[in-house]
Every structure is written in structure tokens, then in C-alpha cells.
Amino acid sequence: MNKNVDDFIQDIDKMDTNLQIDKYMDTNQILLRRSPSKSMIKIITNEIDTFLFAGHDTTALAINWILYRLGTNLNKQIEIRDEIKTKLQNLESIEIKDLDQLPLLDQFIRECLRLHPPVPLIGREITEEFYIKEYTIPKGIMLYILIDEVQMNPEQFPQPMKFIPERFQSISSNQSYMPFSAGPRNCIGKRFASSLIKILLIKLLNKFRIDSNLYDGETSYNIVLKPKHKLKIKLTQLSIEKD
Ligand code: HEM
Numbered sequence: 001m002n003k004n005v006d007d008f009i010q011d012i013d014k015m016d017t018n019l020q021i022d023k024y025m026d027t028n029q030i031l032l033r034r035s036p037s038k039s040m041i042k043i044i045t046n047e048i049d050t051f052l053f054a055g056h057d058t059t060a061l062a063i064n065w066i067l068y069r070l071g072t073n074l075n076k077q078i079e080i081r082d083e084i085k086t087k088l089q090n091l092e093s094i095e096i097k098d099l100d101q102l103p104l105l106d107q108f109i110r111e112c113l114r115l116h117p118p119v120p121l122i123g124r125e126i127t128e129e130f131y132i133k134e135y136t137i138p139k140g141i142m143l144y145i146l147i148d149e150v151q152m153n154p155e156q157f158p159q160p161m162k163f164i165p166e167r168f169q170s171i172s173s174n175q176s177y178m179p180f181s182a183g184p185r186n187c188i189g190k191r192f193a194s195s196l197i198k199i200l201l202i203k204l205l206n207k208f209r210i211d212s213n214l215y216d217g218e219t220s221y222n223i224v225l226k227p228k229h230k231l232k233i234k235l236t237q238l239s240i241e242k243d
Pocket of ligand 1: 050051054055056058059062117118119122123178179180181182184185186187188189190192193
């Protein structure tokens with residue numbers, strides 16, 4: 001990604017020597033100053049593709065799984081709704097700092113992302129040989145890290161198949177939990193995604209009761225981890241709820 005952006009900036013430099021490109025300018029700022037060539041448009045399209053794919057499908061899937069889990073854990077749903085009502089005064093203008101006041105909501109989301117990580121595996125090309133215990137990892141191979149398996153480690157997560165949001169009361173961040181990957185190439189959208197998901201859930205839980213059918217457990221594994229068959233989620237306005 002960085003190489004493409006560097007190429008892009010050099011490309012513009014070559015085309016217009018009068019144009020002053022500051023290395024801190026972003027793509028939009030550069031574009032506002034001139035019309036791009038075809039190769040630039042291709043690079044920009046690739047960047048936009050990465051953002052849309054990396055940010056859109058993943059967040060939508062996470063929301064899908066969280067709504068499903070809320071719909072099948074009605075007691076937790078009530079507790080989280082109460083937490084929101086008690087801790088947040090004004091739901092019309094939620095501020096980022098408000099989102100830190102909701103531990104139950106946070107734990108619930110974390111447990112959903114543990115059991116249903118939207119990105120179940122990541123790959124790295126090994127550029128230098130290294131060792132893990134007695135194993136040699138040779139240069140030149142692709143190494144895949146199965147996030148969904150790592151997050152099922154019973155030493156870190158006792159009864160790993162069970163949905164237990166409270167386990168995150170005591171787990172501080174460690175690299176057994178990595179829905180947004182880890183290290184220098186981890187997800188650049190993770191804070192944005194977490195805030196977006198929380199704000200959406202706050203708004204929904206304030207107005208609707210969420211119900212869901214139990215799903216059959218079948219997943220489809222195609223870059224992102226999806227339920228094979230559609231999850232059925234029903235929203236009922238709280239004011240007209242009958243039971
Ligand atoms: C729940 C939502 C999301 C999940 C679970 C998620 C997960 C991930 C993971 C696991 C990676 C690392 C891939 C790797 O290590 O090879 C990643 C990278 C990335 N994510 Fe996200 N992501 C989410 C939301 C977003 C959003 C909202 C954006 C943008 C607005 C975004 C932009 C990116 C980008 C650009 C990368 C590549 C970073 C790089 O290679 O340096 N993601 N994401």
C-alpha cells in the first residue's frame with residue numbers, strides 16, 4: 001500500500017513540476033489540485049477498494065453476528081439496555097467518551113468478535129527464517145494465522161465454545177484475542193469500527209427489542225466468516241411490544 005502511494009506521488013511530481021506536493025498531503029488534497037492520469041485513477045480505485053472491502057463487509061458481518069447473539073440472549077439484552085439508559089443521558093448526541101461508560105456492551109461485542117471473527121485468517125509472507133520453539137519457519141513461505149482457532153484456545157478462554165461475555169471482565173488485551181489482527185499491520189479501522197458498532201447498537205437497543213432464531217451453526221468461509229444461511233433477526237418497537 002505504501003509503495004503505491006509513493007509511486008502515485010512520484011507520478012504526479014513527474015507530470016507537473018509546478019505542483020508542490022507535500023509528503024503529508026492525503027490523496028484528496030492532491031486530487032483537489034489537479035486531474036489525475038489513468039494510472040493514478042487505478043491506484044486510487046485500488047485504495048478505495050481496499051477501504052470499502054476491508055471496512056464495509058467486515059463491519060456489516062460483525063453487526064450481523066452481534067444482533068444474532070443479542071436476539072438469542074434476551075437477559076443480556078435487557079442488562080445492556082439498562083446500562084445504556086443509566087449511563088447515557090442524551091442519546092441524540094453521543095460522544096466518543098460516552099462509549100467507554102458501557103462495559104457490558106463492550107464485553108458483549110468482544111465475545112461476539114471472539115466467536116465470530118469476521119476475518120478468520122490472515123497471511124504473512126516470511127522474508128527471514130525464524131524459529132518458534134523447535135520449529136523452523138523458512139524464508140519464502142506463506143504463513144497463515146487462523147484467528148478463529150487462536151481465539152478458541154481453552155487455556156486463554158475456558159469453555160471456548162460457550163458464549164460468555166463476562167470473561168472479558170478479567171481478560172486484559174493479549175495476542176490470543178485478535179479480531180483486528182495484531183502487530184504493525186493490524187486493522188487501521190478498528191477504533192472507527194468499534195465506535196460505529198457501539199453507536200448503532202445504542203440507538204437500536206434504545207428503541208427496539210431484538211429477537212433472533214437459533215442458527216444452524218453452518219458457516220461459509222470465504223475471506224470473511226459468514227453464516228451459510230441467512231440469520232433471521234426481528235426488531236420490535238419497544239413501545240408497541242406486546243409481551
Ligand atoms: C469489525 C470490523 C473489522 C474487522 C473485524 C477488521 C479486521 C481486520 C483485520 C483482521 C485486518 C488485518 C489483515 C491482516 O493482518 O492481513 C484488517 C486490516 C485492515 N482494515 Fe480492518 N477490520 C474491520 C473494520 C475496518 C474498517 C471500518 C476499516 C476502514 C474504515 C478497515 C480498514 C482496514 C485496512 C485498510 C486494513 C489493512 C491495513 C494494512 O494492511 O496495513 N477495517 N482489518
